[in-house]
Every structure is written in C-alpha cells, then in structure tokens.
Amino acid sequence: MARPLRVQFPGALYHITGRGNERKEIFRDERDRKEFLGILAQSLDTYGVLLHSFVLMTNHWHLLVQTPLGNLGEFMRHFNITYTSYYNRRYKRVGHLYQGRYKSFLVEVDSYLSRVSRYIHLNPVKVAGMKKKPLAEQLRYLRNYRWSSLRGYIGLAGRYDFVEHATVLAEYGGDTRHGRLRYGKQLSEDLTDGVGIKDLIVGQSILGSAGFVSWVQETFLKDKTDRERPDVGRIHKYLSQEKVLTVVGKETESSDVMRSTGTLRQIVMASLYKYGGLNNREIGELLGVDYTTVSQGRKRLREKTEKDQKVRSIVENIDRVMSRIKN
Structure with missing residues (x-):
C-alpha cells in the first residue's frame, strides 16, 4: 500500500499517532510519561508548534497539533528522536522504539478541530478493559486520567500549560467555566453516541469538508501519482x-x-x-x-x-x- 502523502503548509492542523514497535509499551512508568511530556513541551517551543489535545496510552499516543510555520516534519523528527534516545538510554536498549513512521492526517480546522479533540480524549476508555464498563464509570475514569489534556478542558486541576485550550473551547463559548462545562457535557454525550472519525478520512490523509479536500488536492496534490514518496506540497515561510x-x-x-x-x-x-x-x-x-x-x-x-x-x-x-x- 502506498504511503499517504504528507502535506505541509503554514497553519495546517494534524492528528498524529505514534505506536510502539510490535505494539510494545513505550511508557513503562510515570517517569517515562513525564519525560515524554517535557520533551514534547520543549519541541513545541523550539519549532513554534501549537498543541491542542493529547493522550498517552501504554503503547501509543495521540497528538492534535497545528503548525503555524508549516514544519511538521522537522518538529516530529526532533521530537521522536529525542524521546527514543532517552528511552533507549534509560533501558539500555538499541533500535527502533516506534512501529515505522508516525501516522498523521490533515484536519480541517473549522469543521473537525473539536471532533478530533474529543476523539483523542475518549481514548482511555476504548481499551478492552473499559469498553464494557458502565458509562458513569467510564466518565469518572476519563476525568481522573492524568496523561491527557482533558482535565484542562473541563476545569479540573492539573491543566498542562503547553496545551492551547482556547481554540477548541471557542466553539463552546470560550475558555471559561461555561465553555468548559459545555465541552464536558458534549464528551459525556459522545460516550453514548460515539465520535468516530476513521470512516471520514479521505485517502488515508485528509479529514475535512468536500471543499477542503478539493482545495488540498488541487493546491498540493495535483498531478501527483499514488506511489510512495516523501513529503509533498510543503511551504515553509517565516513571517517578516x-x-x-x-x-x-x-x-x-x-x-x-x-x-x-x-x-x-x-x-x-x-x-x-x-x-x-x-x-x-x-x-x-x-x-x-x-x-x-x-x-x-x-x-x-x-x-x-x-x-x-x-x-x-x-x-x-x-x-x-x-x-x-x-x-
């Protein structure tokens, strides 16, 4: 199967996942998770990337990031190499930590930012041991889950300062008590109704309206073949x-x-x-x-x-x- 084309441009929004090689754990304890988040915060600052949402599981993670400078590849290269180096050094191992390259798809900001954020925040209850639990227990588990940006979205202690909450919460009335309550209410409804996104992704790489998909294809992918290739359509400009x-x-x-x-x-x-x-x-x-x-x-x-x-x-x-x- 051809590798999905990776489009980069200033302001692009992506859902990104990284999974352990052979689905093995990439976080063994709290120290690993804290180190991962510290490296993430440093990488965000170095490359000027905005993080809207994240969740860390045992053998994988999800990020929702926006790249004002159109530099996803550089950001992810630095981020992944730095954490892999830490992990290998700590556990005296060599070789790949992740299962191939990270996976990403482009997200239309206006149409799907909030939906993808909620999808990410629901991940902790999608594992085998939680799926059949009562909804009230699932919600309680989500609210208490430390390794996610959700707590900052619903007004609980432990908000991560390197997460940009305001853009998502603008859809719910702003980064206010009212906005955070509305986000939490929507997430509760999602536990019942679901918030799937996989079936909506076009060509393994784009999540958006028909107009957005058409714009991306015409602007960045026109005349491209489906053969595997490196990043295409990249525009990287700093502001004056x-x-x-x-x-x-x-x-x-x-x-x-x-x-x-x-x-x-x-x-x-x-x-x-x-x-x-x-x-x-x-x-x-x-x-x-x-x-x-x-x-x-x-x-x-x-x-x-x-x-x-x-x-x-x-x-x-x-x-x-x-x-x-x-x-």
Whole structure:
C-alpha cells in the first residue's frame, strides 16, 4: 500500500499517532510519561508548534497539533528522536522504539478541530478493559486520567500549560467555566453516541469538508501519482520581522514594542524566535542586547506563562493570530 502523502503548509492542523514497535509499551512508568511530556513541551517551543489535545496510552499516543510555520516534519523528527534516545538510554536498549513512521492526517480546522479533540480524549476508555464498563464509570475514569489534556478542558486541576485550550473551547463559548462545562457535557454525550472519525478520512490523509479536500488536492496534490514518496506540497515561510512586531504590538496594545522592557520585551523575543525564524544572536542584535539575555528572557517568559494567567492569555492570543497570517 502506498504511503499517504504528507502535506505541509503554514497553519495546517494534524492528528498524529505514534505506536510502539510490535505494539510494545513505550511508557513503562510515570517517569517515562513525564519525560515524554517535557520533551514534547520543549519541541513545541523550539519549532513554534501549537498543541491542542493529547493522550498517552501504554503503547501509543495521540497528538492534535497545528503548525503555524508549516514544519511538521522537522518538529516530529526532533521530537521522536529525542524521546527514543532517552528511552533507549534509560533501558539500555538499541533500535527502533516506534512501529515505522508516525501516522498523521490533515484536519480541517473549522469543521473537525473539536471532533478530533474529543476523539483523542475518549481514548482511555476504548481499551478492552473499559469498553464494557458502565458509562458513569467510564466518565469518572476519563476525568481522573492524568496523561491527557482533558482535565484542562473541563476545569479540573492539573491543566498542562503547553496545551492551547482556547481554540477548541471557542466553539463552546470560550475558555471559561461555561465553555468548559459545555465541552464536558458534549464528551459525556459522545460516550453514548460515539465520535468516530476513521470512516471520514479521505485517502488515508485528509479529514475535512468536500471543499477542503478539493482545495488540498488541487493546491498540493495535483498531478501527483499514488506511489510512495516523501513529503509533498510543503511551504515553509517565516513571517517578516515587521509582521511579527505588528502583531505583538496590537495584541499587547503597545505602540513601540522595540523599546519595550520586562515581560513585553520577553514576548517580543519569543515571537521573533518562533515566527520570525531568528536565532538568539540575531534577536539580540535587533534589540541591542546580548544573545544570552535573549535566551534567558525566553526562558523567563515560559516560567511566567505557567504561573500568570494574564501573560498566558496574551501569548496564546498572539499564537492564534500568527497561525493565521501568511507572508
């Protein structure tokens, strides 16, 4: 069977799965899961990727990611290699951890973002031992499952700061108590009604409306054969410095971000790194500071977003706006 073609473009949304080689476990204990999530968070930051939902099972995982820079391949290569290296080193093993390449399909944001998110969050009760349990017990199990982004979506303690919740929750009234209650209610209904997606995927690679499928095929796959090949249709463009600074200025209500200080300057540094494609030294030259100051500033911003809801909201708003812009 031909490998599904992997289309990449700025703002593309993907459902991605990775499964252990020979269906063997890829997480043996809590330490492995924490290490995996730490590597995931670092990779998201390095490659400017947004994570909407995730779940970790014993021998596989699911991610729902969006790539403002159109760089899924680079992100996944770094992410998979880094975790595999950790796992092999810890357990003194060699060779492949995963069963072939990761699997992914393109998702239409407007039509299927929420549906795929809920599909991912339901995975813990799709295993053999849970399928026949009473619905109330399944729901309780989901709410208590630690290795998923669901708890952050339904207002429970343990929200992961590297997950972008607001985009999905916008469909339910926003990242508010009301929106989170509505998401939880819909998930409860899904336990009864189901939320399948596999039968809706076109050509093993696209989940979307007829118009979206047609656009992808015409834009990226026209005149392509079905033979196995590497990624096609890839567009990888960083935004100009001017556009990055304009967005930051608008979202922070600042008229001169180049002369900013404190948290705002850290946001400028992080945005130029993620969306302008500049390295720490280039950002330092632009802002008139040493490259180590840039590195430290970006690190401090990450720490602030974990603790300060206002800062986190500003950063998430900037991420959403950047993901929709094309040069």
